Amino acid sequence: MTTTAAWTNLANDQLTAAIVRDTLGPVKDDLWVVAACADRIVDDPEVQRVLLDLGLERTTAALRRAQTASEIDHDEGISNSDASRRDALLSHFNNLPTDARLCAMREDDPWADTAAPEPTVAAAPPVPLSVFLTDSLVRSACLLAASQWFGALGIIFQRHTADLWPYRFSILNAIPEHVHPLSYRECLPAIDPSTNLEKSWTAIPWRTETDLCEGADARAVLATYQIDPATSDFALQSHEQLLSAKELSEWYTKHIRRVLSSTGMIDVALAIVQHAAPQGVPGLDEMGEELSLLARLVYDAPQGEDDDDWTLDRWYTMSPISVVRAYVAHSTPETLAKDIRRLVMPYLFVLESRAERAGNPDPALRTRILYEYILNVPLETAAAVFEASKPILPMAQRIIQNDQDMARLALACLYGSNSLDDWPTMNRIFECLPAWDIAKDDDQEDAADTTIASLGAYVAPSTSRPHCTASDLLVFFQPLPLSSLSRALDVLDVHLESGEILSRWSVPAPLRWFLQSNSDVPEQRAWANRMARRAGGSDDKLNGLEDWEWLLEDMLKLSGKGDSGLRGAFGLLSQDEVLRIFLSGLLSTGSEHCIQSPKNKLSLSSETLEDICLSCSRELYDNASSGNYTFGDMKLAYEWSSTSRPPSDRLLREKEFIEATSRLSSFNVMSGRGMPISPLEIRLTKDRLSLVSQVLSSNTDAYKHTEVILDLVHKLGLRDNVVAQVKTLAMLADTALQAEDFQRAYETSERMVDTIQTLRSSYPDINTPEIQEASEVCWVACFQLGRQVEFRDLDKKLSLVGRALELCLPEKLHDVLVAWRRLENEDIEAREERLVYGKSAPKPASSATMSLRARLQDFHMPSPPLLNTPDATALASRTFRSVAANFPFRGRSQASHEDEGSRSGSRRPGEGPGEEISAQATRVLSKGIGWLIGADE
Structure with a gap:
């Protein structure tokens, strides 16, 4: 197998140092060996080191030849300029393209440090060696910064300063925002005090001698061959020039805000400021102050469970008082004073010093903000501040250090509070206040009392200021001199004691009420009444005499003067009036046995006791929902009307009125709304006889009980009113007439006449309005019954009409006489018939008919009859108005009138329609409208 094939078949993970040497060492072709070494990038440092060493070794001859070519040109006298060197290298490379x-493929040796550090065991690098060698330096630096390998980052900053300097800020931005700046403080920019510009990095090149291939000339020449080995970097902002102090300050500000916005870690942002300030970066002092104060709020102040995230922008929008409240928002009364000293006071000192630096000194700034906070906190919180400001404490430890200010604040807080049950807390505040030994001066005391009176008017609510706040009150107390403040504290002491007493009896009042009622007698009286009534009506109702005596003792205490000579809450009320109010409350709760008890220590006149009993009884009566005096408030009212021994006339009348009310309720008298009439409606009824009228009209048998009805009128407060008695008898007679109970109507009328006779005989002048009114009612009632057609007893009818003649007005005599003559004629006819036929003989039909017709004819005799005269018409009209308005009795039906007409016979020949209508009108008037009382004229 050829060398090329053997090398190609080897995978990177199969390579070892020996294989590299054995495979590539024997090959004579330097270009092929160098290309093979450059082609292989492995993660094994030892193998990679062998590849680099072998590649550098095989390029050394070509490098030397290129170096010699450039030096020969210089030796021959050619100028050693950049252009000449580039031309020489270009000529050399043109002649030897292999070189x-x-x-171009020659690589730098990263292990060529002259002073290699001691080998250490390190953690795995954030990027593989192969990636590190193939990426650009800038990208590698960013990866190291993001992975927080700041030691390695510092090394490449030093070794490759020229390559990384333009991208220093992009590399710093790659560091995670939550990382504390102490970890990478060597990488952060600073100011060079000698130039007032950004301080340059201290470069420590990784080798002292520069390789020919690294030079600018070689790179320029190789670029013409398009074989430059440099890899392209990702898009990064570069800034080659040094930043000015202002520009660097702006960078730090943006960097800090970026840290805050992305992490909210105020301590990290503050650490960046604290690093930059010693480095000479200007313009960060104020931000450092703000971050320091904000850090105290976030990390040092007590925190709640659901606190919002704090940001610098939010902090900048907060007012000083809002910051103070935020510092101690979750402080307890036990820790409040400590938190104010360590959190609030430093903040206020910063504000004060900042105002001085700005050229606007404000010595009162600290106290103004602190006092504003105290004035707007609950009393429990304020008490903790006052306890930490006692005059007995060392001045440096006191939160409020001015004694007079302390008194003013306490007065404002207490009188501005709406609390009704924090009296122990208020007393705690009062006990912390200073006491001044000021000689009493009458003028000064008068001025102080005038001030207190003015304060009462000041705290009174108005349309522009419904509620006087503690801040408003501090404005009032601010200009007061020491003498007035001392007097105000004495008044406060009395008011606190009074407040505790009122609270004890379930009628608490806010402390400002004592100022408002200081000169208000009705208000003090109203509150005393509440105290007396509420004490007996509360859940913890007083039962024993000792409890009531305790209440009386407290009420008398509130009406007296204390050791300081200042009046209590009821100081404008006399002792006698307080006793009256106390007894009213006592009686209203059903505890009259306390008054009648032999242990009773009250000394009241019978008249005073009577007034109290009567007032209490009437109040219970007016508030009763039912008129029945056997239960509820009406029963209590009845009992109190019977308390006085012996009973007075006023109480007796009230007792009788309650009995009458109960009787009216038993008759089911209804109000105008269709509901059972209430006791209060009965008391407010001006015409009490109208109530009797309703009883008679709504109860068919009520008229039969004359004595009961008269007793009812008597107890309704009309027992000395003879006119009312006569009118009542008239109503009873009329009701009996409506029921066609003529005998009872006659008996009632006779009793009415006897009453008039007795009345007229007892008065020397019978022309008084009362006698005239009673007489008119009586004669009209007698006249109505006496002329009733269905009433067959002529003797009684003649007696009644005779009484009418005796009592009627002179101008009515003619009309009554007409009726009298008619009855007289009828009586004569009856006598004649009895003589002719005898008592037991039946009358012929024609005679009976003629007798009836004669009687009807008598009603239409030529002389002006009662209903055919103008006077009679006016009388009927007046009668209708009076009766319809005041006594709405039931009228008889039209059918009854028709029956009456049929019984009287048909119309006589010669009688016109007008005469028949007149007769019918006469019957309607007598049977339907009834009787006359209370004529308008």
């Missing part, structure tokens, strides 16, 4: 091919 040109040998020089």
Whole structure:
């Protein structure tokens, strides 16, 4: 087998150093041997070393001949310029093309270092040797950078500086962004202070002597033969020139942002800045500050479970107060003070120094931002800050170092809080505040009290500011002098104690309420009422006398003055008024036994007790849903109206009114909405008789119980109103008339007449409006019943009409007399008939008919009848208005009127339609409209 065939049949993994030497060594053709060595690239360093050595050895003769050709030209006096050397080499290679091919394939020896390092055991390289030898240096450097082989990368930077320098930034960009810069700090650019430009690399060539084939002249000549061995690199940006300081600063800034955007690793970005600053790179100080502060937030501050990713762009958009809140967002009350000292305060110092560097010094910047944070945190958090600022602590350890500022902040936080149950926390804050020993001066105290009064108006809500915040309050407290601050703290002490008391009795108020109500008597009274009522109505209802005495003690304490001379929450209320309010609450809960107890320590006048009982009873009455006084609020109202011993007239009237209300409820009286009438509607009814009217109209047998109805009127508050009694009797008589119970109607009318007679005899002047009104109601009612056709008892009818004649107005005498004459004639006819026929003899039909016709004729006698005169028409109209508006009794049906007409007989000859209508109107008026009360005129 020939050498060529033997070499070709050998695979790369079959090659050994001995095989290479034995196979290629005997071959005399240098060009073939060199081509065979260049063709084989293996991963075994020993075999590759033999191939390179053999190839270099076989090209040495050609290299020497080319070197001699260029030197001969120089010896002959030809100028040793680049052009002359290239011409000499070109002539030589033209004469010996084999030498040109040998020089073109000549390779550098990577193991030719003059000082080879000690052999060490290293990890497997990131790329195989074959790839490393065939790739370009730039690509190999990028692969080493991406694989974080920074030692090897530094070596090729030193050994091949000229080839890699233009691509230095592309190689650095190949390094993974998460890698810490300390690992490759030797590769990062720096500033040369002598030139203020980018510092060049220190080149350490891998050999001192340059091979002829590496020279520019040889490369130029070989390029003409198109046998240049250089491989083409992938597209990379190159920058041959040194960067200026500004350009290098811009590169670092972009590199840092790229690291942050791709990894979010702030510590890596900060380490890059910290490396660049000592290297003289300008313009990175502010970014270094920001990254340092941001790193504290990300790595040092307490973190939550679901924190968002922090970026430099987000950091730049945050306001200082937002940064402060972010630093301590997850701090506990136990760690808050420590976190403020190690995180917040350094940040505030940086802001202050930055403002000074910018030429805008702001000495109050730190305290302003810190105070803004304190004013807007929960009370528990604020308490931790105040406890870390106590005046007894060393000044360097205090978070708030100014005592007056501390007082102002505490006042603003406490009075600006909406809390109703954080009284222990508020007291913790108060106990941290400074105490000043200031001599009392009347003028100063007056000024301080005026300030507190002004503060009450300041915290009052308005349309422009519905809620006064803690920041608003700090603006108010800021200009106050020391004396006013001290007085304000004394007031705060009283308000905190008052707040605890109110909270204990389930009527808590925000602390600002004590300022708002400082000069508001109605507000203090309303809150005292809430306290008295809520204490007995809460889930933990007071039952024993001791509990109620404790409540009274607290209420009296709130109305008094403390050791400082400052009033409590109810300071504008007198002790007597507080006692009244207390008892109202006591009575409203059904605890009257506490008042009647022999252990009762209350000293109240009977009038005061009566007022309280009456007020409580009426309140319970008005809030009752049912009028039945056997249960619910109405039962309590009834009990309190019976509390006073002996009962007073006012309480007795209230008790009777409750009884009347309960009785009305039993009659199922309805309201205008079609629902059972409520107690409050009964109290608000102006015309109480209208309620009686509803009872009579909705209950068919109610009129039979005269005494019950009169007692109802009596208890509705009309017991001394004789006119109301007369009107009630008139309603009863009319209701009986509607039911055609003429005997009961007559008896009621007689009682009404007796009442009028008694009334008229007891008054010296019978022309008083009350007597006139009662008399008119009485005579009209008697007249209505006396002229009723169906009522057959002439003697009683004559008696009734006679009473009407006695009581009616002079202008009505004529009309009543007409009726009287008619009844008188009828009575005469009846007497005559009895004389003729006897008591038991039946009347002839014609006589009965003629008698009835005669009676009907009497109703239409020539003299002006009652319903045919203008006065009678006006009377009927007035009667209808009064009755329809106030007493809506049921009218009789049209059928009853028709029956009545049929019973009275047909129309007599000569009677016109108008006379018949007049007669029917008379019957409708007497039977349908009823009686007259309360005439408008």
